[in-house]
Amino acid sequence: MKLKDLGEFGFIERIKQGVTGGQGIHLGIGDDCAVLDLPPGHVLLTTTDMLVEDIHFRRDWTDLENLGRKSVSINVSDVAAMGGQPRHLYLSLGFPKDFPLEGLDSFIKGFLEACKDYEVTLVGGDTCSSPGPFVISVTVEGSVAKNDYVARRGAQPGDIIYVSGTLGDSAMALHLLQNGRSPDSFLIDRHINPQARTFLGAALAAAHVPSAMIDLSDGLLADLGHILECSAAGALVEETLLPLSPSFRIEHEKAPELIRLALAGGEDYELLFTVPPAKEDLLTGISQTTALPLTRVGRITGENLKLEVRDANGVLYTPSRGGFNHFR
């Protein structure tokens, strides 16, 4: 069957049949709006992302099932960064007229599997054709107890900067692909199927550990920069402390300058958070519960917006603010 035979409403019906679960949903897919309840005492957390073919992804570098998964993960990651539980998703798709139905089915399969993993329910969206690229727009709503959400703005001089997991794996995969090389399966997976750290974000927030938090989408330096702007603070990052995966280290040993991929490469989707020294003790238990390494990579200083890095030779430098700029 082709997409045009199935029709818009047939396609929506097909998606609807794959949707399961969800609490507090009065009406999901199929009315003018979704109608929803939040848990009492919670605030609503909402964020949205747009993914455009040949800007955010290439169909020859990712299969559509993983693209479906990633569309959920990168969106849900922003709810994790506030310490919240993702609850409802909205998916809008604009696709080329000749888009294969099997491709869309794969995308939806990955999308709905990721929804189950994160315990979030697809409750709405929009579909249309596109005269150009495949376009994906995802909005997620989550919630968190009113006094528990963590913003970007609370970092204080003396706070310790932590990151979860390892840094630069996704950027390393992209770097190798762009140079015609084949990344190993670990690096590829980190690039095409990143995991949002929802359990970690919620555990940190519930324990009131972080003074500020953000997810790493634009790269460590750029995202730390956002925290500094919102907190009116500075930071010192130690290159030698950056947590690197074995796969990353193999490439890094051959080309030491690739440390920039851990500093400024995007799409890690790990959490970056600042912790007052008095609360550092609480991290051991949280790291064990979530089975994620939490690594100290630097500290917050009182020098407004000054972001410095100490390299492997002990030399301090001021990096250019890296990260991905869509308007360049």
Add this chain to the structure above:
Amino acid sequence: MKLKDLGEFGFIERIKQGVTGGQGIHLGIGDDCAVLDLPPGHVLLTTTDMLVEDIHFRRDWTDLENLGRKSVSINVSDVAAMGGQPRHLYLSLGFPKDFPLEGLDSFIKGFLEACKDYEVTLVGGDTCSSPGPFVISVTVEGSVAKNDYVARRGAQPGDIIYVSGTLGDSAMALHLLQNGRSPDSFLIDRHINPQARTFLGAALAAAHVPSAMIDLSDGLLADLGHILECSAAGALVEETLLPLSPSFRIEHEKAPELIRLALAGGEDYELLFTVPPAKEDLLTGISQTTALPLTRVGRITGENLKLEVRDANGVLYTPSRGGFNHFR
């Protein structure tokens, strides 16, 4: 200045400065998520729309300021159709690299003006470049008292079918444009700057008048069809009762078959709702308060999914289900 000199964050800062108002907003634009409160006792109403250049709009048929307004109106219209008050908007834009900054400024101007009109606040979004068309994705969150929301599913045999305003004006404008003619300013305005009926929707819902409601985006027959599917009912529509504007009538008199634009033309953004006969008396006051004509166009029948139309000669016929199908 060009867009690439302003940069992504400069552009977001520019938008942020134009945002005003809003209640229950802990955090708006500028963190990983917006953080929001809803009024106590309310349910959350959320919907999303994607607009793609050359599919939903042509830049030579609309100016960008009106496109900004329309992007808000068509989205907010879905909240009106549930009887809710729109509260928060999220705007994602993908634009061609050479997109003029003045064009984006015009779009944002219209967008934010419409936000003020509907008392809704822009609290988040995403921006990126597009290798193809200009792409707009808007999500709106609204709310309504828990027992007041109106779904598509409540229509009962014997209920009277009402519509607000006049039908087919937007489709008539498009029809004339497609035939190289210039619609008058009334028809053009109905096409490029439709108004969402938020006050009407809220007033109807608060008075518990409609048994079912939907906004007219796909055309009367298609949208009535959605109500019939959700309500497991049938309907009879009277062509002679359709409310037509003076501008529509001028064209209709010359070509009577254009009545199909009032039956099946899309983008009216009026409300279609069904009313138990015992509650019809309440409509006079609501029509006066909202300064909108509310017109009886037919009735709900017990014949499951049977949708019939009586034409001007008194002849009954079963129309093909019209409306816009993006997959054709």
